Amino acid sequence: ILYWHRKLVALKYTAKRKIQTDRQKEMEVIREFCIKFAEENASWGYGRIQGALSNLGYVVSETTVGNILRAAGIPPAEDRMKKSTWKQFVRSHMATMCVADFLTTEIWTLRGLVRYHTLFVM
Template sequence: MESITTIFTPDTILRWHRKLVAQKWDYSERRKKAGRRPISREVTDLIVRFAKENRSWGYHRIQGALANVGHEVSDSTVANVLKAHGLEPAPLRKKRTPWKEFLKAHWDQLAAVDFTSVEVWAPRGLITFYLLFVIQPKTRRAYFAGCTTAPNDAWMQQIGRNLIDDEDGFLKDSRLLIMDRDTKFSAAFRNTVGHGGVHSLRLPPKTPNLNAYIERLMRSIKEECLDRMIFFGEDALQNAVCEYLKHYHAERNHQGLDNRLIADPEEPPPDGLTRCCERLGGILKHYYRAAA
């Protein structure tokens, strides 16, 4: 006994005893876990979906919609899920139109405009040319409005008048023109297109993602054409842009249009050789079947 007392103190032995007694009467394994059942992933996804697709729906409306599809939850559960996903209550949510919804609502009358620049060799060295393009996001049809070394108010006003011309203006059927805050899109230009019934929608600063369709056009023409050539004079530049747009509309498949062409292609003949058509010395190519 003396040897044991030198190893363990009475307090240690008592602590062990209390622990064994507590373990004997511990029925926590048999008890049901307290608290609410966790929300299933399916219900969470439905709450978020209903809120995003119906911006005017409040907690009670979403709760009712869930009951209609067999999910009984409280309105406080709906509120907690929306809060966790950063979604505001209906009074605030319905006042803020998502950009995607805005574009969809104006799809048939929407156009976008933007500049890109190219360096061109001239007798006095490299000169910067500014190229102006307009696009209809719904159809992906693009228009080369012009190029200049000095996009001042006078030039921009003339471009505006060309765009809203009643007979062949590219914007004659549009009512909304998206543009960034580039100073070249001056008040004079905006007023000019406004006279043709086209409202100018200026985007917040540094938001190219809000003008994605024209930005994608710029990327395509740069990567597939302009960045692969050296231009000597304005005529060479304009010719390259015009050739690219012919290719873009009638020969180039567009992933945003289910990999189709913008222009309606002719039905290929049932047989015949597959031939290659080249533009700009082979930089642009497309393939077609020639009649036998």
């Protein structure tokens, strides 16, 4: 009976360590995602990042996201938006951005000076 009791006690405490280790590994992945989302999307606040993590299947609170970003030295969304550069804006909107330009050019032809209208869309 003592052997059985010791074995059950040992299983009880080793199971917690395994769960805790798995959560620590998961928190490292969550930390990487939080930092990546915050750096790539300056307008995303803690709630938006928490929602994105939820869509990926990770359960965390907004407070946890805030703690992770503060520990990494990343300011809140309001401060990140103020420091955003034009290059960062273009990079983050590249997939949805459309560029168009309209110009006119005068060209000499056999009929004289002719104005051509050009619409460029990319």
